[in-house]
Amino acid sequence: MDQHGHILQDNIMYKLIENYCTDPERILKLCQKYNHMFKIRDPKGDYFGTPEKPGSIKQIKHWNMPTELKEAIFDTIPDEDDGFCTAHLNKYEAGDFLPKHKDTAQGYYRFKLVFLQADRPHFKYYDENNKGHLVEEKPGALMDMHIATPHEVTPIGEDEQPKYSLALCWFPSSAGVA
Numbered sequence: 001m002d003q004h005g006h007i008l009q010d011n012i013m014y015k016l017i018e019n020y021c022t023d024p025e026r027i028l029k030l031c032q033k034y035n036h037m038f039k040i041r042d043p044k045g046d047y048f049g050t051p052e053k054p055g056s057i058k059q060i061k062h063w064n065m066p067t068e069l070k071e072a073i074f075d076t077i078p079d080e081d082d083g084f085c086t087a088h089l090n091k092y093e094a095g096d097f098l099p100k101h102k103d104t105a106q107g108y109y110r111f112k113l114v115f116l117q118a119d120r121p122h123f124k125y126y127d128e129n130n131k132g133h134l135v136e137e138k139p140g141a142l143m144d145m146h147i148a149t150p151h152e153v154t155p156i157g158e159d160e161q162p163k164y165s166l167a168l169c170w171f172p173s174s175a176g177v178a
Contacts, residue, residue, distance in 0.1 A: 034060065057096055065087070089164065124153070
């Protein structure tokens with residue numbers, strides 16, 4: 001375990017922190033208000049999946065996000081880094097999924113995933129033995145994991161309401177991005 005409480009196994013770190021986001025309901029209401037802004041993420045121009053299994057997800061990216069929504073996000077999560085942070089809202093509807101992938105093998109930024117709404121667990125990370133683990137997706141909980149942790153989102157069922165999550169990427173000042 002490292003000094004932040006992450007479990008470290010073969011350079012794969014993860015920690016689930018409940019109530020990281022203090023008001024997920026506020027963000028969800030704004031997701032509904034701005035539902036028209038969710039765009040299908042381009043599987044051809046993006047890093048995830050393969051041509052045979054590209055995955056499907058809708059997002060509002062940080063640079064297209066209304067100020068009211070950005071404020072709701074950053075008002076309800078801790079301010080814990082002096083670098084630059086981006087936020088993307090993810091929406092998965094029936095049949096949507098992300099295949100197993102790593103966001104990057106590099107460690108120059110930190111990735112945090114905040115669960116906002118899900119009927120059933122769909123976020124699955126893989127440990128050092130390539131064993132998959134589904135995570136209980138409590139609203140407001142944070143999946144704080146190493147950027148190289150393999151993970152996926154399993155298909156959303158036809159009988160489920162949309163799944164929402166918030167992806168946060170911190171670029172520390174030391175990385176020269178901020």
